[in-house]
Amino acid sequence: MKCYIGIDLGSTTTKAVIMDEHGEALGHGITNSRSNYDTASRVAKMEAVISTRFTLFRHRLERVPELKGDISGLLADLERSFRLELFLEQLEDLHQTCSKNVDTVPGIDSSEAVHEALEEIFRNLAKTLEELFAPGAERKSDFFRDLAGSVYMQVSEDVARQTGLSYDPLLNIYDKSIIEVENRPPSANLDEKFLAALDRVTREKRIDEKLLRKPIEDALKEEIEECYTVGTGYGRVRLPFPKENIRSEILCHGLGAHLMYPGTRTVLDIGGQDTKGIQVDENGIVANFQMNDRCAAGCGRYLGYIADEMNMGLHELGPMAMKSTRTVRINSTCTVFAGAELRDRLSLGEKREDIIAGLHRAIILRSMSILSRSGGVSDEFTFTGGVAKNEAAVKELRKLVEENYGDITINIDPDSIYTGALGAAEFAKRSGIEKPLH
Amino acid sequence: MATEDIIERCTGLYEDLDFTAARQWKDGAPDRKVIGYMPIYVPEEIIHAAGMMPLGVVGGGDQMEVIHGDAYYQSYICRIPRSTIELGVTGKLDFLDGMLFPSICDVIRNLSGMWQLIRPDMYVQYFDVPQNFEDGVGGEYYVRELEHLRDGLAALAGRSISDDDINQSIAVYNERRRLVREIYKLRAETPWMVPTSEVYLLMRAGLVIPVEEHIQIMKEYLAAAPGEDRPLRDACRVVISGSFCEQPPLNLIKSIEMSGCYIVDDDYMLGNRWLLNDVATDGNPLEMLSDAFLHHSADTAAKYCARKEDVGQYLLQSVKDNNAEGVIFAAASFCDPALLERPMLADRMSEHGVPHISFKYAENSGQMQPIREQAGTFADTLKLWS
């Protein structure tokens, strides 16, 4: 099967979208943008391939008459189990790496005690992770780093307290090891994991294995042929691509938003360290755009700092802000000082959720200015980028758009974080069909 | 009235971004007109003489959410023009019949053009002032600019403005100037009785209400203040310099006081103290206003100082007159005039052994911790070591 790939190498996350020659997006993948952009785009692409496989499974399973009606649940179970397989493998890797790193971290009196503590921590981790992947469980994030990290912190603080070890070296070991692990994409064969996941699901759900095995194996045999790749995003200059395979993220976001919602005339994208207001015409062609100036105040990273400061997951910020009853006015959106501002407010006795709500409003106010600079908001308006996942931000945005521009259709796709990559994939398809890459 | 009530009224005026008091005044009679003006100084007498009300516009403070204003300004430009534009774009200044932009810096200067672009129908004037202080050169130019202003306002008012009209207005403003001076004097003598946060609000009120009402409020305050029971605190005496345009948030003024400083002189809202003495009411009023402007007006960085020796003398005099122990240079971030001038003033203070510190603020500064830290250390030092 001929496939076209768009990669959006963002400052926080790297996204990939795989598109077929008819323009259908088959799969997408996301990963943390890490120290090595090559790895990041490789991992994102691999994730997109995984997601494409699931799309292909769906296509095949839809043709199995006996399964009628129950595919989505089945696929979700499959995916969950598959992730768990991946995570367990990475966890094992992390465990070994941590053990190996014990001796390289200073400030450790008894490495034996640390090794013991690590055993305990990882026993706990494996258990907690399996729980996190139990049917119906909620997860803070889908990144290994986030999940493993937050569990590790909790567990190691407990273990440290019980054993009288100091907490800092344990953290240092983690900090050091997670990087190594992240930079190693899962090594073993993906197909094997798909099949292992299949086994697990059929066992859990008592489904006849034979019904599923053949279609899944067939889907796995289908070749995903990479015909043309276009890169975009902040790190695009670092992509190992020739110039004609690179598009500015403005064009990609414009086009991506147009593909998702053809009626789009204004796009707001809030990414990790930039905010863009884009005006597009009926063909998704960019008519005007503005970005934040050199100051990264009020971009997505700001929320990251806040989440770190509060020791919360990014996912949890929005819901917490939604609980607010009165908004505290926050005037500085300087990312670096976000933490200080937060502490300042807390010490004045303001409530957490009110402050957080204020912070969200501050971000949105800033993007309203950028929109205003780019020519305002016209119907329809599409909100993209990581921050679009945040309900509190969305709520403020709706309010302010209505106050300033009246009644406007606001589109937010659950997959809006992939908008740039989708646009890039479409560019890849257009170029690839014109002149295939050799 | 007790000071508390007076200050509450002033606080209400300060927080009212809709300028209700001015709107009410305007609605009081069909042909009333309100003319907005920006810092530092315009000859309000001429507006008053035209039967109009001058309204001081000094940005939106820390309570306003700025959206469109930020769209028009880069991050390296001070705050006051953006919140002022926001006030304009969001219709809060729609009731104005004119806007005056006095010469102070390039930002306000360019804002005058922006206002012409967003309000092409409005009476919008850039009001230039002389930087040449000779009667025959700068004075002559200024008198003709004043005539131009008078004629423009007369046309807007639909009636002529006579010398008598202006002289009468000068008399009213003379009274205001006297009261302002009195309040400043009282604060310098007994700063614990007259906190700066109150003086500030009193002065701010003058921007947004008719001058006659302002005179009344100040009289009431002067009558009430000595009756308050306020303990003397262990604080040092400082002069604030550099805050003549964009205003600090009230919290900042309070933080300075809380961290152990009595403010005994300042250049907040200097417009109502710009002319230092009474202006004669028995001559050609424009020439008298010009004479006062050229020879008896306050000093700020927005003014050219013709002689090297004179730089900083005004501030030094204030330190001496008010028995201050130190100077706090507090300028708005990105305020070119204040920040360019500061090294020269600081040198002058050091020459005369006047301790000083400096920091920057924005009208919407939220974090007071660094301010307290600096003002507090300054106060600690002046206290522990004197």
Place this chain on the structure above:
Amino acid sequence: MSNNPEIVKESSMVMQKEMIANNYDQLTSTAETGRKVVSTFVPGNLNELIMCFGLLNNLPEINAIQNGMRKKSGAMIMDAERSGHSEDVCTYVKSDIGQMSKGNVAPNGKPMPPPDLLLLSYTGCFTFMKWFELLRHEYGCETVMLQVPYTGAGEITDNMRDYVVKQLKEDVIPALERVSGVKFDIDLLRENLRRSAEAEDNLVWVLESAKNIRSPIDAYFGGVYYIGPIFTAFRGTQDAVDYYRVLRSEIETRLAEQKGPVTPEGDMQEEKYRLVVEGPPNWTSFRDFWKMFYDEGAVIVASTYTKVGGVYDQGFRHDPDRPLESLAEYCLGCYTNRNLPNRVNMLVDYVNEYQADGLLINSIKSCNSFSAGQLMMMQQVEKRTGKPAGFIETDLVDPRYFSAANVKNRLESYFQMIEQKRSKTEAA
């Protein structure tokens, strides 16, 4: 201009280089020659008048630019900040003050003499006033102020002109007489002004040659060289007259040969985008900045920066018959002394008359005079021309504020947007 050995230098370039070197040599040899030095600014630069007194003209802005291009300004600015100057203010000022603290060495490596007079032509920029107060603070020399009122209502009034003329007569000329010991001769001034006008005619011709599709010049990156002599210590000299004559004939040849603009890497090839630029350039990475344009086939066909030291393409000429009045009008008419509606009009006309693809604003952190209000200007120009505008931010001579990756990212996006829009118009 170009240090690239493969590029044949046009003779105008050689001429200009010599003129500048010569001027610095004169400035740095006053100890021997006994000549007196006046410092003044590019906008409102009264070179013709200064020449009447045999005084040398030193322009601190130009020194800052020279230091910027030689990558020396960064250290100077930091020096000034160390001695208490705010990071928020104009970097020309700090570069100048830093240069002083570093021994005040001229670009030719010799020490610069202290000025004998600071001629503060307060034209179009508030910072000028404080800048010279700061210099006076350091040098303690005589300072004379020439206040040029801002044309806030969009026109030059009689009161403004009279005020400037009066200051010239009563303050500036007496000060120049005092410092030089030379009596003012108005006929000499007329003679100088006549030469100015002649050079101005040729300069305007050169700038307007960019109206040709396939422009023979770049009116911004190249333009800053073309305006050099007329904005600085040469207006009114025979050297300037000769320079502009030669320059014009060179451009005539380029035009005839259908050549594009010269760049540091030779003649520019394809002309893909035609832009109008508002705002001064960045000097510390001037070459890299320029390269981002010519590599993409972008030519600047008109710019406002080349009008800061005088707006000549809108009809103004120095006039020997009204010497002081025309000097006054010159000052009053400089680009940054014009109000915003007028600046918008100029930009709209440029976009239309030069058939540009759009307006690009290079917003300079240092310069409130230029930058405050630019975003509204941009909006107005977009609205009135229907052409897309781009916006980038850099600084004049502070290398910390030139983020190449950031600027390149925006420019690329801007060019791709023009391209995309254009292919749509073609398809339609």
Place this chain on the structure above:
Amino acid sequence: MTITAGIDVGTGAIKAVLFESEGDDNKWLARRNFRVRQRDPLKLARTAFEEVLEEAGIAEDDVHYTATTGDGESIPFATGHFYSMTTHARGAIYLEPDARSVLDIGALHGRAIKIDGRGKVLTYRMTSQCASGSGQFLENIARYLGIAQSEIGPLSLQADDPENVSSICAVLAETDVINMVSRGITAPNILRGIHLSMAGRLAKLLRVVKAEDGVVFLSGGLALDEGLLAALNDSMEKMNLKIEAKNHPDSMFAGAIGAAVWGSYRYHKLLEQGVLAKAS
């Protein structure tokens, strides 16, 4: 004999000390230093206070004056508060009598304070808001690189070709660093680059306050970072500042020490005036 406690509430760490003084003789009884790491600073301050009391075997009621500094203005059990620069100046003189200037380098700020031999603040200068040269930033980067706090210094000292970190904004600098890593720049060179950029800024502050004699005393959370110290001495040399920067093993306690010492001074002042304040 006066017992005083000094509590320095920092953004990164809480420091508490207990002193016993007799005239000009100040004896150090106990100390605590807790990293905040996402815990409630005010609670930690209380814990630290209790632990120093316990270590010295002193009851809370026997403390004559509890002085806070840093962000501790709102600590309920304090007798009084001194502002950081006042306390760091005094603490510096206590630990290093030859100190004539202090560089207080914390999580979000850097300050240069010029002082005299008695610990009086003469002038000071702080880094401006946009500061990639802050402890927080260094900490983030180190975590990012998987390097323990205590390794930063030693690693930085191994640099052979330090990379230039120029961004003023920490967020953008973070991206710069990411780029560096993907260009294969080694951790020591990156760290040294950050150190140099911080040191340049700090040395600039020292220049501005005209620190020209005596020792430059490092205090605050980053004082013990040897890499930074080395970079700083380099930078000062480059700027022709002919003074030497030094730290002290107890540098991090300078603020708390200063608070305790001033507390005792203040206690006697109050005693003289007859206005005896007591810890609540």
